[in-house]
Amino acid sequence: MSDSNFQFLNSINLPEDLRKLDVQDLRTVCAEVREYLIDCVSKTGGHLGAGLGAVELTVALHYVFNTPEDKLVWDVGHQAYPHKILTGRKDRMQTIRKLGGLSGFLKRTESKYDTFGAGHASTAISAALGIAAARDFEKKNFKVVAIVGDGSMTGGMVYEAMNNAGVLKKNLIVVLNDNQMGSLSSIEPSVWSFHNYFTKILMHPTYNKFKANVWDLTGKLDTFGDRLRTVAQQMEKGIKAVVTPGMLFEALGFRYFGPINGHNVVKLVEIFKHVKDLNGPILVHVITEKGKGYAPAEREVTRLHGVTPFDKITGISPRENGQHSTYTDIFGKALVEICKQNTKVVGVTAAMSDGTGLIQLHEEVPERFFDVGIAEPHAVTFAAGMAAEGYIPVVAIYSTFMQRAFDQVVHDCAIQKLHVVLVMDRSGLVGADGATHHGELDFSFLRCIPGMVIMAPKDEQELRDMLYTAVEYKQGPIALRYPRGCALGVPVRDGFQKLEIGKSETLRTGRDIALLAIGNMVLNALKAADLLSNEGIEAEVVNMRFAKPIDEELLKSLAQRISTFMTIEENVIHGGFGAGVLEALSNCGISNVSVKVHGLPDEFIEHGSPNELYQIVKLDVDGIAEVAKEYLKITHGHSALHNT
Numbered sequence: 001m002s003d004s005n006f007q008f009l010n011s012i013n014l015p016e017d018l019r020k021l022d023v024q025d026l027r028t029v030c031a032e033v034r035e036y037l038i039d040c041v042s043k044t045g046g047h048l049g050a051g052l053g054a055v056e057l058t059v060a061l062h063y064v065f066n067t068p069e070d071k072l073v074w075d076v077g078h079q080a081y082p083h084k085i086l087t088g089r090k091d092r093m094q095t096i097r098k099l100g101g102l103s104g105f106l107k108r109t110e111s112k113y114d115t116f117g118a119g120h121a122s123t124a125i126s127a128a129l130g131i132a133a134a135r136d137f138e139k140k141n142f143k144v145v146a147i148v149g150d151g152s153m154t155g156g157m158v159y160e161a162m163n164n165a166g167v168l169k170k171n172l173i174v175v176l177n178d179n180q181m182g183s184l185s186s187i188e189p190s191v192w193s194f195h196n197y198f199t200k201i202l203m204h205p206t207y208n209k210f211k212a213n214v215w216d217l218t219g220k221l222d223t224f225g226d227r228l229r230t231v232a233q234q235m236e237k238g239i240k241a242v243v244t245p246g247m248l249f250e251a252l253g254f255r256y257f258g259p260i261n262g263h264n265v266v267k268l269v270e271i272f273k274h275v276k277d278l279n280g281p282i283l284v285h286v287i288t289e290k291g292k293g294y295a296p297a298e299r300e301v302t303r304l305h306g307v308t309p310f311d312k313i314t315g316i317s318p319r320e321n322g323q324h325s326t327y328t329d330i331f332g333k334a335l336v337e338i339c340k341q342n343t344k345v346v347g348v349t350a351a352m353s354d355g356t357g358l359i360q361l362h363e364e365v366p367e368r369f370f371d372v373g374i375a376e377p378h379a380v381t382f383a384a385g386m387a388a389e390g391y392i393p394v395v396a397i398y399s400t401f402m403q404r405a406f407d408q409v410v411h412d413c414a415i416q417k418l419h420v421v422l423v424m425d426r427s428g429l430v431g432a433d434g435a436t437h438h439g440e441l442d443f444s445f446l447r448c449i450p451g452m453v454i455m456a457p458k459d460e461q462e463l464r465d466m467l468y469t470a471v472e473y474k475q476g477p478i479a480l481r482y483p484r485g486c487a488l489g490v491p492v493r494d495g496f497q498k499l500e501i502g503k504s505e506t507l508r509t510g511r512d513i514a515l516l517a518i519g520n521m522v523l524n525a526l527k528a529a530d531l532l533s534n535e536g537i538e539a540e541v542v543n544m545r546f547a548k549p550i551d552e553e554l555l556k557s558l559a560q561r562i563s564t565f566m567t568i569e570e571n572v573i574h575g576g577f578g579a580g581v582l583e584a585l586s587n588c589g590i591s592n593v594s595v596k597v598h599g600l601p602d603e604f605i606e607h608g609s610p611n612e613l614y615q616i617v618k619l620d621v622d623g624i625a626e627v628a629k630e631y632l633k634i635t636h637g638h639s640a641l642h643n644t
Contacts, residue, residue, distance in 0.1 A: 077105030099608030119436025122155030154373025166253020258285025332357025399439025428570035434607030444575035456519030468496035
């Protein structure tokens with residue numbers, strides 16, 4: 001990608017190049033970074049709005065602080081694309097989120113400027129404080145800066161870290177990037193209750209008119225007026241301590257500066273130079289606009305938060321013809337139907353109402369919709385509280401983020417046997433977001449919880465029926481998971497059918513190997529069975545439906561006819577669905593079968609398209625057939641191939 005038309009950006013490869021410029025030139029640099037970012041993401045897709053809003057902030061930070069010796073710790077990577085552009089990765093931006101290319105988030109192995117990896121929110125202050133503590137042990141003198149998006153301020157971990165920082169009194173700077181977006185909701189983006197508290201008082205015309213009148217009056221009173229001004233300033237400080245963020249942050253032990261215009265790069269440089277050598281915890285409150293400088297992103301902050309490749313003029317991504325509805329959309333519509341039938345059902349999400357499909361509930365039954373912000377532990381315990389009073393909360397959270405609420409699922413839901421429905425979108429390999437966002441652990445961390453029921457649908461109709469089954473279930477918490485992206489396009493009937501807990505369905509009979517698949521791996525297993533049949537291997541294919549409890553009656557029946565099983569799942573094999581099958585076989589005393597557990601390996605999978613990743617881990621159709629053949633050779637030799 002050519003940058004020859006840029007006045008400054010073509011010669012900026014590292015922050016040290018940026019620091020050679022005059023501060024007044026930084027305005028042009030910001031414009032060029034913004035243009036370059038739009039050009040890159042329009043071609044590659046990725047996260048756009050947050051980075052556009054953080055351009056001036058990023059330029060000012062790298063200009064003032066001696067990175068990478070001084071440490072910048074970003075809270076999730078959405079806002080860090082400009083950081084990548086300025087830290088030696090400009091020429092690789094066209095590879096972002098592609099297989100073998102740049103990560104869409106911060107990644108320590110990618111650059112020495114990425115101090116701490118981050119894909120989840122609310123972690124930066126904790127990490128930065130830890131880095132500062134280690135620095136002091138080593139008697140080093142570098143600066144540590146945490147850049148926190150306001151959405152992260154809805155997570156309780158931020159306040160735990162700030163409280164500890166106030167106690168430890170380490171030299172630490174926190175930059176609060178306040179773009180008024182506490183949630184990725186197209187209808188209600190600001191669910192951060194502190195935001196109004198932080199900004200409206202200072203912007204209120206009555207407050208500012210009073211301040212201006214006092215200033216004008218005292219300016220006419222010469223020396224006496226100067227004395228009055230001094231008193232007024234002290235009074236203003238006292239008022240601000242009560243009605244501005246100073247009260248909150250200073251109570252936590254931070255010195256507060258702001259709010260500051262986050263798009264005035266010269267002013268930002270000035271304030272960072274002022275605070276960089278101050279002692280103790282410092283908080284700089286910066287007001288920015290998500291999508292700044294690109295009109296489509298300013299208008300549609302949610303849609304252009306994360307995008308596929310788009311037209312730079314319109315901001316619109318081309319749509320593929322003939323696409324089926326997504327699993328997310330199927331879930332959202334089904335939940336609305338169920339809520340209209342059952343007045344006790346409510347929906348809960350953690351700042352992802354659009355991403356989980358709950359936006360449809362917000363639009364049609366808003367009184368039973370709750371967006372709690374980026375606070376997954378709170379979401380689950382909030383739901384448990386509602387369940388304790390007889391309501392049926394459906395908690396829709398991405399699989400990767402449900403990890404953050406594990407203790408709440410155990411302590412607040414499972415032990416008390418409260419009927420909370422856990423719905424995990426984006427399970428399995430989600431693609432370009434990579435290791436921090438793959439939902440590859442949910443079978444494992446939920447299976448170990450006593451009494452938990454876990455389902456995964458093979459298609460959209462089964463998703464509807466599983467959601468209905470979960471709502472009708474009364475014995476305790478129950479979970480279902482489904483993948484990102486389009487469903488299969490199977491016909492969806494009206495109404496719902498309640499499924500029997502723990503019961504599977506056989507989709508194809510065979511004699512040589514039983515393919516026990518779950519979730520979106522069922523279709524791949526069926527297609528793999530076709531490939532195997534072409535080579536004389538007849539595979540039985542079972543849609544297991546439940547990762548817990550396992551259908552033991554089915555296993556007993558299969559073991560009487562088939563001596564080789566293969567489990568197939570889009571979850572790590574350790575503690576997952578396949579491990580559950582092994583446990584069930586042991587429990588039933590079945591020892592005459594060989595079992596190949598096939599799923600995700602014991603490693604974190606990098607980013608790439610789902611199809612590319614499926615091929616790598618052999619969960620695509622060809623890969624499943626290959627693994628089955630190789631295992632049959634191990635257990636039966638070449639006699640398994642009946643046509644050879």
